[in-house]
Amino acid sequence: MENIKITWVFVSHCLILLLSAAISPAEEQVNVKRSDFPHGFHFGATTSAYQVEGAVHEDGKGLSNWDVYCRIQGDKPEFLVSSVALCFLDLILCSCLFVAVEFDFWCVLRFSGNIVDGTNGDIANDHYHRYMEDIEIMQSLGLTAYRFSISWSRLLPRGRLGGVNQAGINFYNSIIDNLLIRGIQPFVTIFHNEYPQELEDRFGGWLSPVMQEEFVHFSETCFKHFADRVQYWMTMNEPNLLAEAAYEKGRSPPARCSPPFGHCASGNSDIEPLIAVHNMLLAHARAAKLYHEQYKSKVNGVIGITVCAYMYIPLREIEDDTEAANRALAFNAAWMLDPLVFGLPSRDEALSRKRITKLFFGGKRACTDRPISGFVHTTGERNGVTIGEPTGMSEFFVVPKGMEGIVNYIKERYHNKPMFVTENGYSSPGNEDDIYGHDVKRIHYHQSYLASLAQAVRNGADVRGYFIWSFMDNFEWSNGYRLKFGIYRIDRQTLNRIPKLSATWYRDFLSNFSLGGVNLSSTVPDENKMLV
Numbered sequence: 001m002e003n004i005k006i007t008w009v010f011v012s013h014c015l016i017l018l019l020s021a022a023i024s025p026a027e028e029q030v031n032v033k034r035s036d037f038p039h040g041f042h043f044g045a046t047t048s049a050y051q052v053e054g055a056v057h058e059d060g061k062g063l064s065n066w067d068v069y070c071r072i073q074g075d076k077p078e079f080l081v082s083s084v085a086l087c088f089l090d091l092i093l094c095s096c097l098f099v100a101v102e103f104d105f106w107c108v109l110r111f112s113g114n115i116v117d118g119t120n121g122d123i124a125n126d127h128y129h130r131y132m133e134d135i136e137i138m139q140s141l142g143l144t145a146y147r148f149s150i151s152w153s154r155l156l157p158r159g160r161l162g163g164v165n166q167a168g169i170n171f172y173n174s175i176i177d178n179l180l181i182r183g184i185q186p187f188v189t190i191f192h193n194e195y196p197q198e199l200e201d202r203f204g205g206w207l208s209p210v211m212q213e214e215f216v217h218f219s220e221t222c223f224k225h226f227a228d229r230v231q232y233w234m235t236m237n238e239p240n241l242l243a244e245a246a247y248e249k250g251r252s253p254p255a256r257c258s259p260p261f262g263h264c265a266s267g268n269s270d271i272e273p274l275i276a277v278h279n280m281l282l283a284h285a286r287a288a289k290l291y292h293e294q295y296k297s298k299v300n301g302v303i304g305i306t307v308c309a310y311m312y313i314p315l316r317e318i319e320d321d322t323e324a325a326n327r328a329l330a331f332n333a334a335w336m337l338d339p340l341v342f343g344l345p346s347r348d349e350a351l352s353r354k355r356i357t358k359l360f361f362g363g364k365r366a367c368t369d370r371p372i373s374g375f376v377h378t379t380g381e382r383n384g385v386t387i388g389e390p391t392g393m394s395e396f397f398v399v400p401k402g403m404e405g406i407v408n409y410i411k412e413r414y415h416n417k418p419m420f421v422t423e424n425g426y427s428s429p430g431n432e433d434d435i436y437g438h439d440v441k442r443i444h445y446h447q448s449y450l451a452s453l454a455q456a457v458r459n460g461a462d463v464r465g466y467f468i469w470s471f472m473d474n475f476e477w478s479n480g481y482r483l484k485f486g487i488y489r490i491d492r493q494t495l496n497r498i499p500k501l502s503a504t505w506y507r508d509f510l511s512n513f514s515l516g517g518v519n520l521s522s523t524v525p526d527e528n529k530m531l532v
Helices: 065-069 127-141 166-181 197-203 210-226 239-248 272-294 319-342 347-357 401-413 432-436 440-458 501-510
Strands: 009-012 042-046 078-082 087-090 095-098 106-110 145-149 185-191 232-237 302-308 419-424 463-469 488-490 497-499
Touching: 042 185, 042 419, 065 197, 127 166, 127 497, 127 501, 145 232, 145 463, 166 185, 166 210, 185 210, 197 210, 210 272, 232 239, 232 272, 239 272, 239 302, 239 319, 272 302, 272 319, 302 319, 319 401, 401 419, 401 440, 419 440, 440 463, 440 501, 497 501
Parallel strands: 009 302, 009 419, 042 145, 042 463, 145 185, 185 232, 232 302, 419 463
Antiparallel strands: 078 106, 087 095, 488 497
């Protein structure tokens, strides 16, 4: 595996944090056009399975790690068992061991608390039943691509120990076919945070090398059924961010951590993120090798990995801060991409790096005296002034030039390999969307970041696509439905899709039509009118 090289790099641009004194003029409209980008450049939108699908109890889907995590609070679980089946309850792991595969049953823990608003993805946006409506909306917007993920627990409810769920195959086949009929390229993420809970219970999920075998089996199942039509594959979504959330901070399942990063029932924040990422990178490499050898030729497809990439610059113009910024960059995206592009280090070299820097892992807002944080402290302020407009996430600000900065960094470090911006989105502070009925700042956000991206492309960066996060407001993991990134609003009572002004803007941008003299600060879309 050490000699595997990949030629496609997928960059997930998660609200780049740029340490700069300049404040972004968020209210100033930016003149950017689709024609500023090369012919064939993909413009799309993104979702993920658990965040939008719902239907967690339907058509043979298994219990996932997020199904369990969303229900954990306190020490008094309430168990729900449906259908007649055998189920052993593991009170320590708060999980169900599936022992009667011939029966259709669910063993679910009823909790709330890990999610800030007490919600879960049981229904989410009901994309499982309304995907045709959503695809028709995508077509009306003029999207050329849609990035979505495959639910591991819907396709392989028990991993390698069980069979393939044909209902899950049929569901994703229908999505892929209907996208292609409408001229929309499916960009498929194989693993996006969600996997069968049974894999966690049996061997500890990503902390075990057994998970590599499970992931390769899952990937091959996807390739066998979909690779004849899907040209763009991402093995997994943001392993670096998952490691931080799940194994350093304990804010995602399996919620493992240790002080000073968090107070979890178990875990080791200094070591476990390294183990998890090690297994994820090897799993990616094995799946990519399999794809290249057996499935790539079907449609001349490409496969890559999505990483969460932040941009950093020195706080002060001194050598220590310059070294810290370079270290922060290396400990973030480069920690993921260096082994995949340049090859894994030798055993001796890896052990040496582990002693010094814990294999280049770095947190963004962690203690400065811990190796796992890369000995880096970051801030969103300089001299008491924030670096940009605030967003719905207190640690992130609007700093458009960070887009050009991180793209140039990837271009230079990895010899300008092709890349896609697979996620970029704006969450409104507070209930701004609900109060005003429009999202002018979201439009300004995407305009300014697209302008920055266009500048990087003009300067030679081989960027092939831009995906808005997200197509619609959805279940934002531990933040529940409180955070809203979508260009479509979801009425939580009716689940109706309601276009925001940003949806109108995106449609017009994609058709090279300008809103012209429209006053964005006062325009409110007709929420009862679908975009056509």
